Amino acid sequence: MTTPTTTSAPAEPGTAPVRRPYESYVYAYPHKTAYRPLADRPALGELWAGRSKDALALYAHIPFCEVRCGFCNLFTRIGAPDGLTGAYLDALERQARAVRDALAADGADVRFAAAAFGGGTPTFLTAAELSRLCDIAEHTMGADLRAVPLSVEASPATATADRLSVLADRGTTRLSLGVQSFVDAEARSAVRPQKRAEVEAALGRIRDAAIPVLNIDLIYGIDGQSEDTWRASLEAALAWRPEELYLYPLYVRPLTGLGRLPEPLSDAAWDSRRLALYRYGRDLLLDAGYTQVSMRMFRRSGAPESSAGDHACQTDGMVGLGCGARSYTPDLHYSFDYAVDMRQIRTIVDDYVERTGADFARADHGRRMDGDEARRRHLLQSLLQAEGMPVAAYTARFGTGPWDDFPAELAEFAARGWLADDTAAPGALRLTPEGLAHSDAVGPALFSPAVRAAMAAYERK
Incomplete structure (x- = not known):
């Protein structure tokens, strides 16, 4: 998760604003810092009534990690006192019952087309607790984990044989391992205490578990990282022939370990270095x-797809379980309170654990979605994919074209060479390779003024 900030310099009259390539990582829109307490606390049954629920995504959030990396601003707490993980799963089950009842209240069929366990670190749970988490997803929520894509996040230290055995037996199709760097000195610099030998051992256990898709996360832009050390990490990852690789630029965010350094990285020279490392990694x-x-995201040629073929994030809903999860209906995105500070996170987790089933039947925090925001979200989530956005699908949904709705933004992207011409992608709005490289500037450029204002007014905690 990111707490985006606007870093664009003022533009000269008649020119596009100067955009830095790393303004913010847009993985969801609107960002949680644009959410606010919902005074009416709408009932979930009313929110989901009459909505299409035949291709939902299920996300379960486990807010625990063994350590917190220096770059991390995920909603997660470090460690868990005795009994807390069990109490958390008790609350997750109560929430699942309340949510399932709300989804089924109008009598419509409910089907999940995809599932994911994230965090935090889901594999912080013991093997028995992971089995219980799968039971909640299957028996309480009704998700057929062996019939749909199931993605699970893990860390090297928690990717143990017994945990991986449970996940493989319960239908996990994708295991994402947060490695970040195979170079021990870089791992220390990113405040991620791990040894390469431990990482390699974890990768061996994952391959032994025969989960179909292995994803390895790597980070570029770490202090002290060079092209040579970046290549060393890339080649070490490729030695395992992962089906997927994610290359993340390092961000230094408020309230994180790296963000508290006296002189955090944040200048144009760092932008240039990250871009150069990105291009090197992409080409390799x-x-x-x-x-x-x-x-x-990069996928190995011939590797199986890891996403659901019948779920579209632009149009289909998502149901989140857990205190850091979010849910999407066409009219409202909602979740629980959001924080980065450890003390605040502990308070929110403790509140979640104490909730009753009735407490889970209403939405607490969120943001209403009107037609303009739906258009922005659809364009954002499509354009940031290499295959781009079919214009006909956008027009069929909204009755207008993207150039009608976003002429200034798209004209700026085109002027910068970030949009492919139509002959390269007939019928699609698609980014050029350089446009993809600037995805973290393209995304924020499409935020609405209202969302920008809400994010700017958010009080970090």
Whole structure:
């Protein structure tokens, strides 16, 4: 998660604003810092009534990690006192019952087309607790985990054989391992205490578990990282022939370990270094037979798809369980309170654990979505994919074209060379390779003024 900030310099009259390539990582829109307490606390049954629920995504959030990396601003707490993980799963089950009842209240069929366990670190849970988490997803929520894509996040230290055995047996199709760097000195610099030998051992256990898709996360832009050390991490990852690789630029965010350093990285020279490392990594992976799916994601040629073919994030809903999860209906995005500070997170987790089933039947925090925001979200989530956005699908949904709705933004992207011409992608609005490289500037440029204002007014905690 990111707490985006606007870093664009004022533009000269008649020119586009100067955009830095790393303004913010847009993984969801609107960002949680644009959410606010919902005074009416709408009932979930009313929010989901009459909505299409035949291709939902299920996300379960586990807010625990063994350590907190220096770059991390995820909603997670470090460690868990005795009994807390069990109490958390008790609350998750209460929430699941309340949510399932709300989804089924109008009598419509409910089907999940995809599932994911994230965090935090889901594999912080013991093998028995992971089995219980799967039971909640299957038996309480009704998600057929063996019939749909199931993605689970893990860390090297928690990717143990017993945990991986449970996940494989319960239908996990994708395991994402947060490695970040195979160079021990870089891992220390990013405040991620791990040894390469531990990482390699974890990767061996994952391959032994025969989960179909292995994803390895790597980070570029770490202090002290060079092209040589970046290549060393890329080649170490490729030695395992992962089906997917994610290349993340390092961000230094408020309230994180790196953000508290006296002189955090945040200048134009760092931007240039990150861009150079990104291009190097992209080209190396393309030469190694990987296809670029987005700025961050690369898939090995011939590897199985890891996403649901019948779920579209632009149009289908998502149901979140857990205190850091969010849910999407066409009219409202909602979640629980959001924080980065450890003390604040502990308070929110403790509040979640104490909630009753009735407490889970209403939405607490969120943001209403009107037609303009729906258009922005659809364009954002499509354009940031390498395949781009079919214009006909956008027009069929909204009755207008993207150039009608966003002429200034798209004209700026085109002027910068970030949009491919129509002959390169007939019928699609698509970014050029340089546009993909600037995805973290393209995304924020499409935020609405209202969302920008809400994010700017958010009080960090």
